[in-house]
Amino acid sequence: MNKIELINAIAEKTGFTKVQAKSALDAFVDVTTESLKKGDKLSLIGFGTFSVVKRAARKGRNPQTKNEMLIPEKNVVKFKAGADLKF
Numbered sequence: 001m002n003k004i005e006l007i008n009a010i011a012e013k014t015g016f017t018k019v020q021a022k023s024a025l026d027a028f029v030d031v032t033t034e035s036l037k038k039g040d041k042l043s044l045i046g047f048g049t050f051s052v053v054k055r056a057a058r059k060g061r062n063p064q065t066k067n068e069m070l071i072p073e074k075n076v077v078k079f080k081a082g083a084d085l086k087f
Contacts, residue, residue, distance in 0.1 A: 036077055046084040053078045 001009070003025070011021040032050060035042050042050040057073040 044082065046082045048082040048085055049080045051078050051080070052076070 007018055007021045007025055010016065010025060011018045014021065016024065032042055036050060036052050039052055041052075052075050055074055055076050058071050060069050060071045061067070062069055
């Protein structure tokens with residue numbers, strides 16, 4: 001399912017227009033992104049939890065040149081599925 005299909009499904013389930021459903025989805029994505037950038041955790045009971053974890057620096061290899069390189073540490077988003085998503 002892509003974003004347009006998700007917007008259509010939200011509009012159908014809620015009775016919103018497609019414009020309203022797009023606005024609601026965009027607002028959810030914006031609020032989630034802002035929250036995660038601040039380092040907060042976002043929990044949706046039954047659905048899952050989004051959190052930010054620090055990935056440690058590690059050695060990697062350039063596949064074209066076969067040279068070793070250092071991949072720096074960075075923050076990544078982690079998602080843990082809630083009870084309703086475990087089937």
